[in-house]
Amino acid sequence: MTKKITIIGGGYAGTMLARELDQHADMTLIEPREKWVHNVAMIRALARPELLGEIVIPYDGLLKNGRVVRGRVVAMDGNTAILEDGTEIAGDMTVIATGSSYAAPFKMQGDDSGAFLTKAKRVIMQIDKAKNIAIVGAGAVGSELAGELAFARPEKQITLVSADDNLFPGYPAKLGRSMQRQLGELGVKVRLGERIKKLKRTDEPFVPPKNTIKLSDGFPIDADLVIPVIGAKPETGLLQSLQGVIFDDDGRAKVDGWLRPTANPDLFIVGDIASTGDTMTIVGLTRQVGWLKKALKAHIGGKQIEDVRPYKPWPKPLILLPLGPDKGASVLPFGVTGPFLTSAIKGKKLFIPRYHREFDWQP
The missing domain is CATH 3.50.50.60 (FAD/NAD(P)-binding domain)
Known part of the structure; x- marks a missing residue:
């Protein structure tokens, strides 16, 4: 029988994980906003406004098999998500990926992409x-x-x-x-x-x-x-309603070796809300998503989650920092690098074509 996975939050971590598991589970992604914003590119869009039309993307093309439900989860009952309107969405496994908030205009303050x-x-x-x-x-x-x-x-x-x-x-x-x-x-x-x-x-x-x-x-x-x-400030309102969650000094939820914040063995968190030792960057959450994808696939296949090797953050924090399309510096696994690699990896295109492909969308 196909396992049901519910992911709460459609930011970078939630959409990445939902897309990766779409072929392996009965996938439901719950997100209150009708469109996804590529926040990384929003920085450049303030200097180059023509980019605005390329970085606010509908969720419609994200999943080929699963579904995206527009709604806000206000409570959890085990692995059942309860929405504001009373709708209940049950899953065998749940991942909370509610992300973080930031000052305007870098992230959406509400749910309306037009605003x-x-x-x-x-x-x-x-x-x-x-x-x-x-x-x-x-x-x-x-x-x-x-x-x-x-x-x-x-x-x-x-x-x-x-x-x-x-x-x-x-x-x-x-x-x-x-x-x-x-x-x-x-x-x-x-x-x-x-x-x-x-x-x-x-x-x-x-x-x-x-x-x-x-x-x-x-x-x-x-x-x-x-x-x-x-x-950034982690968005942990939903986690604060769960019994047994402990928060660190930065307001992120502490987890065990398998990214679980409570005694519920099938409830996981990922991204900016998780106190893993990773920095609150795309590079950090990408490592978490990659590990969680493999762990949940193994769990779907019948393996106990504790039999999966525990998650480990990057040994050293990594970051990519473009300064316009041609300048910048980064910390990569082999050390600090300058404009050439920073531009080639991120600075030139800011991953915009990648997300157009992943959401199956063209402006």
């Missing part, structure tokens, strides 16, 4: 009008955005502000040095070890009073527009 695009276009208009743009937060999104804007809009002055004393302190120092040097070559001013004295808001771009922001030391920065990119 998301409207807000994105509003921010693009703000960028068009601004002469001096301050980006607050120099993680992957902030640094990439600084590079994309500086490359596509060289007439604008971009200032990147970070509370850390070095770029990407959790990675080899060579990465931070390379990124800082290349941002400088693009004309970006990088302010390290600084905080904004009073940040008006952190959830979306804003125009500061008198077109000026002040650093914690009182130093003023001209800014017609401030774009906050403070970091």
